[in-house]
Amino acid sequence: GDWEVSQPVLGGDGRTFYFVCNREWPGDFEVCSVDRDGGAVREITGLDGVENFALSPDGSELLVRHSDSYLPPQLAALTVGGEGLTGLTDTRTPEFKARSWVQPEYVQVPSSHGAGTIWGKYYGPQTLEPGREYPIVLFVHGAGYLQNVSDRYPNYFREQMFHNLLVQDGYIVLDLDYRASEGYGRDWRTDIYRQMGHPELEDYLDGLAWLGEHKQGDVDRAGIYGGSYGGFMAFMALFREPGTFKAGAALRPVTDWSQYNHEYTSNILNTPELDPEAYAKSSPLEYADGLEDHLLIAHGMIDNNVFYKDSVMLAQKLIELRKDDWELASYPMERHGFVHPDSWYDEYRRIYELFEKTLK
Template identity: 45%
Template sequence: GVVDLTGDETRWMDHGQGDRAVSFSSPVWSDDGEHLIAWAGAVDHKDAWLQLLDLETGGTRTIVHEHDDAWVRGFRTGRLARGDGPAYGWMPDDERVYFLSERDGYFHLYVTGLDGGDPTQLTSGRFGLVDLRLSKDDERWYFISNEVHPAENQLYTMPLEGGARTRLTTESGWYTYQLSPDEIHVALTYSNATQPRELFVMPTRAGAALTQLFTATKAEFHRHDWRESEIVTFDDGEGHTIYADVWVPDRPLPGRPAIIRVHGAGWAQGVSRRWTNTLPFLHYLAQEGYIVLNLDYRGSRGYGRDFRTGIYRHMGETEVRSGLAAVEYLVTEQGVDRERIGLFGGSYGGFFTLMSMFKHPGVFKAGAVRAPVTDWAHYNHGYTTRILNAPYDDTEAYERSSPIYLAEGLEDHLLIQHGVQDGNVHFQDSVRLAQRLLELRKKNWEIMIYPVEAHSLQNEDYNRYDVMRRRVDLFNRVLRAPAKPQRSGPDAR
């Protein structure tokens, strides 16, 4: 709505889509103050329109139309998603606008005029852009990209009208950035697979040396032998390349048992050259003799539109096939005993684990889930309706994607863990699953509740310790090879 400051009348903007449910996001003025643009997104996530707003009439004119048969990236129930929406704004001439779009399969930069003609693509390739910024002198762009490798985030600059991209950062790893007010320097956070995030500063020129401002990690951290994983790839059987981290211990346990970790959030990235709070536990498992694989399944971030939308209308299908492909990799390439493979994850990773065990019994001998979604009809509407449509319009998609309806398939060992105060995946999801397993008279499963814990185990150290300890106990009990019987008598050697 628009309010004239000289009166009290509100003029509501017409998005031009009739009765279709549409939401506007924050508008952006041109520098000359003459024009205003804003994204209008359909609540069903299939379309978004970058529109020129007429404040006098309340009318709009579409400059850019984005459509995706699955869901348009970067919107939640029509509004730009925080931290992921397609950046947009005005070019310096105030006659063109720029925006990020996934229309060619990856998130790239486009420029178009106000007439709504075909946009000009300024970047292209099998990589994406995030954190796009225009320099104060209007001569160049700054952005983060994974062009060098899907597991890395590097800082680049590029001329205003496109052309050669210049990589400013050089060390392998993961960067975020903040330009100084005069843009002569840039502050960077940097981490890699064996080094937690630290703060640096460097001149904004290619290959310039980084100056570390202080050391955030304690000396004790550096006394540990943090080993960088090997990033491997394998095919999922459908022509998609799956990325994974692998740690192989110096002295694997008998039978070479393996544990697969699956990340949460669904559209997130687990395989990356950065430090995360999951790495110490994965290192510990490898230290104990397990071969550890950290999986970026179909639906993960960083691999383009087709990889992202592979889960549309059937969560727990294509991404689980990524897990099955990981099993084959472990058996054929790492010599893992097929009968000694475990799986664990939290939130979406917990959902993934349940779907894997319920739909493919016998493949994963032990699974540990924390705060798992068990019925998508009860989860966050803005998140779920992008992928499964509205529950009242597509009940089939919800039922075939929800573990609660597939629990009869459980045959292997399962540990369920959930915080009572979880405001993200509600505690009821685990309670309902426990009730269903009781009704089915299932064996070899257990549940542990944490009365004062929320979703991400941020409240108490003793809860985090207990979660990890019970996981390790489960895997040790189920996956470790039994000790060979000792021979006795005169022939014993």
């Protein structure tokens, strides 16, 4: 079928396999089972956001780790037959549970480039005001291959809270699982081979047009932001489609893939010696002359994943190109994932103020 299987475990009877699958739609994960000789696949759980599971020693029960958009991972138990679901934990505070969160709407954006459906999470007001056009923020998840559009607790839970703030202040937000994201099969994953940043940008342009057509989005007041791979994509959006996005924030971004982790990059672009064309096509440094709009670069100075020198190299390039309306915010005490609350606050204050200045 058009779905994925992960974490297969052979049951105590020696003939039933248990695994996580997403048969209903790509973001709905359940514990499923099938006989070793084939036959019908059965969904055992109905939790939507299963992350992983373990069989009991006697093979009669399942311990399941599950989550939801605003429910951090919790534990539950049930029989392998699917009966007797019992919740074992709830780690949320009363204050967290009492808050009214903006629930994401899971949407399907049609690709205009033959890629099928681009799944997304849309954040907006419960009721759109008639006749009003809303400024748009597009969020780009990191890692490239990560899946962020699902019924699970998002990797980017801080950004989800930021999206609540943006909606509260009059924006609409779209978070897409662009091509190369996990959870959609081999072809989706490999579509960026030798051309990182190109199919993904097509998907975001389709998402932008979809918001204008279906959600009263003002496509002339659009911003984009993300970290790591998302920062790389913010560069590609501003540099390769000047004028489309009025502002972008590139956080801990890759600017030249020849500088990045060999194991990750060589699977997609080969190596710079063998395939320099793929690296030139995929690196934002090659497109920096296209910058016309407002850009914020934010980077931890002791980042040990995407090195700070990536942002320094791009800053020097923008200086030589005599570009304006850009800034580099440096964080002396931060690595790739920030750990100091003051740094988180400063970074997202800058992003928020950038959007307020350019999109309102």
